[in-house]
Amino acid sequence: MARDIKAIQCPKCGSIFKQEIKPEFYRCQNCQTEYFLDSDDTHVYHHHERAKPVQSSAPPVNPKLPVYVLIGAVAFIAIVYITTMLLQPKKSATNSYITYKPRRSYQSSFVYTNTATGDPVYLRMGVDYIDKGNGKSEQELHAQFNNAMDGKLIADRLMTDESMRNNRCSLTFKIYSPDMVYAIGCNSVLLQLDTRNNRLTDVTQSTFKDYPKLSSGVAKLDFDYSKPMINVMNNEGETFYYFPAVKKLVDTQTEADKIWKQIYNARRYFEFGYMGDYFDDNKVNQLLEVKYIKGADQNLKRDLTPGRKYFGPAIIYQDENNLMIVVNTTAAPDPPMSIQKIDTETGKILWALPPDKFYLSQVVKCKQGYAIEYRKDEEADYVHGVMVVSDSGKLIHNYQLSRTE
Template sequence: MAKEIKAIKCPQCSSTAKTEIKPEIYRCNNCLTEYFLDNDDITVNYNHNHNTNAQKPILDPKQAKNLITGIVVVVVGIFLINLLINIFTPSNNSGAVISAVAEEQKEKPIPFVEEAITAYTFSKPSTQEPVVMNVIHREYKDSADYQKTGVYLQFYDPVNKKLIKEAKLENEMSGTKFKFRTFSDGNVYVILKDQLYRLDKDGFRLLNAGKNYFSTQPKFEVGIAGVDFDSDDRGDALVVSTNDGKKYYYYPLIQKVYKATTDERARAEWGFKNLLPTGRKKIYHTFSTESSDFPDEKIQLLKVSYLDNGPGPKKLPGSMSWFKDYFAAGGNGFYTSNDPYVKSLFGVYNEASCRILGAKDLTPGRNYFFPKIAYEDDTTLIIQMKGDASENRNYKLQKLNIKNGKIEWTADLPSCCITEQLVKHKNGYIGSLKKDEYTLFDLKGAVVGQFSPVTASHAAPQ
């Protein structure tokens, strides 16, 4: 009978790859199982080897090279697929991730609460760079940080929007009453909780000035109940209340004290002959105001010359308008509209009390609408005004020649008007056009940037 030809397979893994190790005894090349053949019925008997230490087949160099090449191809393919997905997938997913991160950061508790008290701008004397001093009250929520609660001074570079220095005031200085005044010595003085300090503009700190100024006065030995600046037109004067209920006008730079209930100070600030040795002639500019006596008179830009008493008693001229001066015409104090008068800007009394030497119209015949002095020093005069009487018209800055009043440049303001006088620095000017924001101008009035100390305060490092 003819024999049927059958493939001999490994009974364990069905592989036909084998090696004959003895007559009719084979070892599977795949799983190393040994088996033999029964000739009668081609029965396969096997012995499966569980020895894990048996040597496995080693790839030849060609196979190894192919395997490594395949792995590299797969890795590069996965990278390219991810890159293409990121390029052609809409940015909504990345936006969602950013939003999720932002939301997570937003949920983090803020360790403190800040309240803006005031801000003050100045030019650093040594470099003439602008500085914004922001004064805040910071209250920490965690009981472990209560000692950090208090008033902080933050000094910013508004050009680069960078915090220069932050300092917490001493506990006894903490409070929310801040007032600033520039005295005739060029220093900025600060009233803080009835104490007098001097701003160190180069060192970015407050120095106690009251200890030196008040300790030298016998009248203040009973103790000081309160300190404040006198009105702006009184110069370097402080109003001091003592613990015994008395009130004084104090000029600390010359150590002179005048009792408030007497006319001592009035006599010291009156007239042209009782100036201090430091007194000198000065010029300032102001706009006249509308006149009820002479309604047809234009608003004028006045150049006023006067004798300034430096750190001593003085009364600076205020707003001026043309009026009928009956006293100067020889009246006796009781006047009627039929009495003679002299058309005057100052009057005899103000000329003597303010030591006014004279005034002239710097820009004769020119019309002004809502004008204001924006900045002036010995060589520079910048005004702010509207081009016409329209309420919707934006304000402009204009630099005038201080000698002849000619216009040197004009620039539009981006919004409304300057709330305080500009501060000059080496590359331009800085001023506030709206609350909590400062605008930077170049030397020709063009806007070059904005800065908000409130926004910067929340981003300041702790």
């Protein structure tokens, strides 16, 4: 008997889309019902099993649970924020701003040797501007101490003198001995540098309190660079002369000369001058050795380097056995400069650093050799710092800072 050709439909959903899984056995691609055909019958037999749900140990999930969690989290954050604000102490109107602190502005510097360690120290005076808000600001004056060998900060001390802080006064320094260094600020403030503990202290009152002639107060102070003394003017316009080394105050230049001769009667020192007549047409710079002869009450001078020509010379360091000078390398305007160490007996050049353009402020003896404070001009963007040079003239370290540092 011939078999009719009919479209085979799923007995469950009627779909004709199927997959043959073995001869005359099919799976409906729509509802997954399995069925087969009898070759002698037109019946379709089917078998369908509903897929079992995957078993899970977790309890049934509430579809609204994520919403509840989100609402709870927001509520918790809000409660914590409100509680924190309520418990926070109230701030006054003057403290409600944000403090802004710009870069420190430096105004004067000085290199010296720490008498406890022997290391060179770079002291810089700087002002901090603190923005207080509402157009108001405050100034803080700081004495900053750095080790010139490695640049590490030793101390940063706040200066409390109101006049110096408000007027941003630069300081001038003078060394009377390795452990006796003074500075003058604002023309009338005397400060002493503690070279052991790296501290700068106002000693104006304590230094002059025992002198009745200064009871009216100090109007002006000046370092005298021809003698180891300080010129002092009181508020009545009277001038006096103070010797820190012996703590003596005198009224006249004659008395000052007498004290100087008593203290330095055997002193030998060096200077640039001219041994000939002042009115000579061909005056030249001469490096002179000067010895004070006490019996004759006069200075004996000797040309240490006869025949040598100097351009713009200056002595930058001297003691009984050491002498350092700086000279222009040529007669041209603004030439490079040469730092040289001179033999104090023969006048020979022991060594010279490579010529360079800079301004020298201070040279001190340290355990490494010499510490030389310098500053360069606009061609080098005003870099500055301290060069440490050995006794043999070798550059050991250059603690260099940029213009804004």
